[in-house]
Amino acid sequence: MKQPLVPVVPMSHTAHIRSHRKPRRTATSTIAVRAGVAGGVLSTLAVAGASSAANAAEPVTQTLELPTLTADLAAQVAQSADATQQAAANYQLRAERDAAAAEAAKQAKADLAEAKKKAEARKKAAEEARQAAAERAARDAERPSLTTTASASASVSAPSSGSVATVLAFLQAQVGDAYVMGATGPNAWDCSSLVQAAFKQVGVDLPRVSQDQSMVGTDIPLSQIQAGDILYWGGKGSAYHVGVYIGNGQYLDAANPSKGVVIQDLSGYPASGAVRVL
Known part of the structure; x- marks a missing residue:
């Protein structure tokens, strides 16, 4: 009986060289590949979980900062209130000084008017005294001293x-x-x-x-x-x-x-x- 003919596949001209042959994939390498893929997936899940945890922690961080912001705001409000109170005190002091100056000017004007009045009265009295003295001197001149x-x-x-x-x-x-x-x-x-x-x-x-x-x-x-x-x-x-x-x-x-x-x-x-x- 004739044996069936098996086709002869031509070999690569480099097939006889051991380093140019394609390595066979063994069961061990297949397991390693699968383990690598699984590790990558787990790493991705770990990163995603860490990111989610970080995102979930952000509101807590913001909540802890609120008291600091509130304290700063309170300090600013207090400073603004102090400045407003100081400005009001300055305005009041200035108003009191202006009122005192106006009163002093009014009093000085009154004093000046009174001084002028007295000066005029003295001047009039001096003139009358001069006239009386002149008349007396004239009479005295008419008789022996x-x-x-x-x-x-x-x-x-x-x-x-x-x-x-x-x-x-x-x-x-x-x-x-x-x-x-x-x-x-x-x-x-x-x-x-x-x-x-x-x-x-x-x-x-x-x-x-x-x-x-x-x-x-x-x-x-x-x-x-x-x-x-x-x-x-x-x-x-x-x-x-x-x-x-x-x-x-x-x-x-x-x-x-x-x-x-x-x-x-x-x-x-x-x-x-x-x-x-x-």
């Missing part, structure tokens, strides 16, 4: 001319004015500026300071002083105070800050010397 001798400490006589009366009238009109060192009127004086202003009313220009005023005119003994004579305290040429004798043992001066312009008794504060310029 009468001199009354007093004690050895002082001698008083009536004004011998209208100029003296004018000087005395000006001085009496300033009684009550303030004493301010260096002031020259019209409502505040020091001792020498008052004397200088009084004699300027009759055209006599005296030096500004008491030291120099004690050097002018004619020296007069204190036992022979008359109304209108300038009295000084201290040495001649170094006097520290001056005033004007007004008669009857009295003198008028800008005394000091506590007294102002006053009339005083010469016996209570005897002068050092006297000079006459009229």
